[in-house]
Amino acid sequence: MNVTKTIFGEIDNRRVESYTITNNHGMTVKFINYGCIITDIMVPDREGKLENVVLGYDTIEEYLNERAYFGAIIGRVAGRITGAQFELDGETYTLEQNENSNHLHGGFHGFNRVIWDAAIIEEQDTKGVEFTYVSQDGEGGYPGTLKMSVKYLLNNENEFTIHITGLSDKKTILNCTNHSYFNLSGDIKRDILDHTLTLKCEKFLPINEQLLPTGDLADVAGTPFDFQNGQKIREGTRTEYPQNLLAGKGYDHPFVLDANQDQEILLEDQESGRMLIVETNQPGVVIYTSNQLQGDFKIRGVQAQPYLGICLETQGLPDAIHHPHFPTIVLEKEKQYNAITKYRFGVI
Structure with a gap:
């Protein structure tokens, strides 16, 4: 296994670096220190052919101009916050309104928009990089000077x-995620409509017209949100179920995980033979099927269009600060936030 570093580009006279980890089986993960963005994950199909299974770009200029959050670490708080404000111990904090009147994915200058410091990690069975960033008190409207660390680690088990x-x-709020768009066909040969998703989830969170959780917990049984026994993504794009229509004919919804670190999320592509198992210590996962991915731009030569990727955003439940019955995203002073997600690639 090895880790290499190259120059990816430059922002305001600051160098943006690209890191590549390759394991003994040829699996490769590439990412940059701008936004901790994962640009490539190269894994084999059933024939052993290595191809990229995440959406991304080849230049820093493309990342600076995009609004899809490809591959980035999202924070301080992933998802939307109603009215771009929240109350903590009787004090109201006002955040940046970057989606209508709401706050989305940390605001205009969230974790996805900063250059992180980086240090290579070399252990016996694992290689990786640790990114660090200090978010100052008041940044984006959030209280507290926050010391962040993001570790990307790869082993020889294709994990x-x-x-x-x-x-x-x-005391503050914190709820991070990674916003990679997966497409197991490899090099975006097809959309993800025929990918099969399996979730250990009996409940999902309905959303309103602003794509914010209503606060209800709904049963997936009998709805297009029932992935307990596996279901193709296509099913949610051709139904008239109101929640799918609200999301733009697909999914942009939080699911409540019934299990943790127990193969709770499974994504499969029968044609390529690739599969991805996701395990996390977080209470939920937001499933987004790139329903709004469109515009006059290309993603490595492929015209932008809906359903080119699926996001599996493991995290606390969105807008939890406004729903006391959701697991809390409040981080107490000097208490460590700890989120772990493992992606294990294999073949069917």
Whole structure:
């Protein structure tokens, strides 16, 4: 196994670096220190052919101009916050309104928009990189000076792990995720409509017209949201079920995980033979089927269009600060935030 570093580009006279980890089986993960963006994950299909299974770009200029959050670490808080404000211990904090009147994915200058410091990790059975960033008190409107760490680690079992920690000098809120768009066909040969998704989830969170959770917990049984026994993504795009229509004919919904670190998320592509198992210590996962991915731009030569990728955003439940019955995203002073997600690639 090895880790290499190259120059990816430059932002305001600051160098953006690209890191590549390759294991003994040829699996490769590439990422940059701008936004901790994962640009490539190369894994074999059933014939052993290595191809990229995430959406991304080849230049820093493309990442600076895009709004899809391809491959980035999202924070301080993933998802939307109603009215771009919240209350903590009687004090109201006002955040940046970057989606209508709401706050989305950490605001205009969230974790996805900063250059992180980086250090290579070389252990006996694992290679990786640790990214660090200090988010100052008041940044984006959030309280507390927050010391963040993101570790990207790869081993020879074709397991890629993301380990995110945070430590604040004030009580604050924190809920991070990675926003990679997966497409197991390889090099975006097809869309993800015939990918099969299996989730250990009996409940999902309905959303309103602003794509915010209503606060309800709904049963998946009898709906297009029942992935307990596996279902193709296509099913949610051709139904008249109101929640699918609200999301733009697909999914942009949080699911409540019934299990943790127990093969709770499975994505499969029968044609390529690739499969991805996702395990996490987080309470939920937001499934987004790139329903809004469109515009006059290309993704490595492929015209932008809906359903080119699926996001499996493991995290706390969105807008939890406004729903006391959701698991809390409040981070106490000097108490460590700890989020771990493992992606294990294989073949069917």
